[in-house]
Amino acid sequence: MDLLVKNSTTPEEPRWNSKPAWKLPGWAEPLMVVTILFGAMVMTRRRGYRIFAAKPGVYKSTLNGDDSARSSDELLAHDEGGEDDAQEYIAATKNMPKTRKLLGITLKTPNTSQFKNNIHSRILQRFPFLIEMFYWVINYGFYRMTAILSNEIFAGRGIWTVAESHGLAVLDFEQHGFLSPFFPGEQEIQQWFMHGHQDALTVLNKAYALIHIPGTVGFIAWYYYIAPSHPTFATVRRTMTLTNFMAFTTFIFYPCMPPRLLPKEYGFLNTVRHDDAQSVWMSGKYVNSLAAMPSMHFGYAFCIGCTIIYHSGIFRRKLERGEARKSWAWKVFYLSVGVGYPAMILTTIVATANHYFLDAWNATMFVLLAFMSNKVFYVFIPLEDWFLWVLRVELPVPSTGERFRELGYRL
Incomplete structure (x- = not known):
């Protein structure tokens, strides 16, 4: 294949003048993530609820009123009609099955409220953020499987050969496709940093490694603490999760080599290796290094940016119940972060040759599609009912935004 560059010649590879950045020890990133997660778990704990109390009872959220539902019940209503006519049965069994209505079909699922006093139910009630931690462990587990499955599918042709051809196809589309303008x-962007701006590139290399996982986990923790309601938080979480699964599917069936791993004649530099900036979360046996398309670095950043802009309230006339109107200073701050953070991540992924512009474009489309169709996860709620029944555990009442609102902040 001919050299796919807009210039007729490949620029001479400049020498590194800046010294490689200091390398983080292998335990630093996991420690950062664990600190964020357990810090959020403590900050959002259920105050006034005691795990080992004689009769813990059922906690009612002060945010959503006496009819506050569990994190799944708020998504898919269950019919409690007819319970008044069955009081003798309730008295005997204490727990009526849930009647779920999904896609016009009525389903009977177990009512797990009978397990509310089990020790693991009490722990979850005290620390409801543990549920969010569990959801993201599942996400990470699916990601770890993408490299294995992709290798199996393309074992005959060779995964690296396929991924390289896909990477070159992306370059060809960017330069000659209808979106080329x-x-x-x-390459020009990376060369700009390499000629006279290498210290800035070193900063971007570290940002690429450190921001993606700790930054995203930190955002989830922050928004769980500050969101105006759990349904609003859950919409963001479902959007990010669905974006993940669409991206993971693409990783499996369309392995794509990032620019930095293409042969040297294509003019890209592996700046990540020079600065020892490979994240511990993106190295190892099961990590997919051929997952450039789409860029989840930018996908997360775009979703986070949109959420922060929404949280500013600057484009909303009507706020959610109990949500305080923010000052103009805070609105400008949130707007600046909401726009600046995705822009910084886009610059980072391109300058370090970890992604193509088309990767970011497709990630944006994935996020928008995921937002519009995030309620597809409702179909799993009946399965969740059964799963919880097998585990003998009841979901906790979410504490999203509760402590933040109690303190009366207007951030």
Whole structure:
């Protein structure tokens, strides 16, 4: 294949003048993530609820009123009609099955409220953020499987050969496709940093490694603490989760080599290796290094940016119940972060040759599609009822935004 660059010649590889950045020890990133998660678990704990109390009872959220539902019940209503006519039965069994209505079909699922006093139910009630931690462990587990499945599918042709051809196809589309006017050359951007701005590139290399996982986990923890309601938080979480699964599917069936791993004649530099900036979360046996398309670095950043802009309230006339109107200073701050963070991540992934512009474009489309169809996860709620029944555990009442609102902040 011919050299796919907009310039007729490949620029001479400049020498590194800056010293490689200091390398984080292998335990640093996991420690950061664990600190964020357990810090959020403590900050959002259920105050006034005691795990080992004689009769813990059922906690009612002060945010959503006496009819506050569990995190799944708020998504898919269950019919409690007819219970008044069955009081003798309730007295005998104490727990009527849930009647779920899904896609016009009525389903009977177990009512797990009978397990509310089990020790693991009490722990979850005290620390409801543990549920969010569990959801993201599942996400990470699915990601770890993408490399294995992709290798199996393309074992005959060779995964690296396939991924390289896909990477070159992306370059060809950016330079000659109908969207080519919107895609500046990745090589030119990296070369700008390499000629006179290498210290800035070193900062971007570290940002690429450190921001993606700790930053995203930190955002989830922050928004769980500050969101105006759990349904609003859950919409963001479902959007990010669905974006993940769409991206993971693409990783499996369309392995794509990032620019930095292409042969040297294509003009890209592996700046990540020079600065020892490979994240511990993106290295190892089961990590997919051929998952450039789409860029989940930018996908997360775009979703986070949109959420922060929404949280600013600057484009909303009507706020959610109990949500305080923010000052103009806070609105400008949130707007700046909401726009600046995705822009910084886009610059980072391109300058370090970890992604193509098309990767970010597709990630944006994935996030928008996931937002519009995030309620598809409702179909799993009946399965969740059965899963919880097998575990003999009841979901906790979410504490989203509760402590933040109690303190009367207007951030």
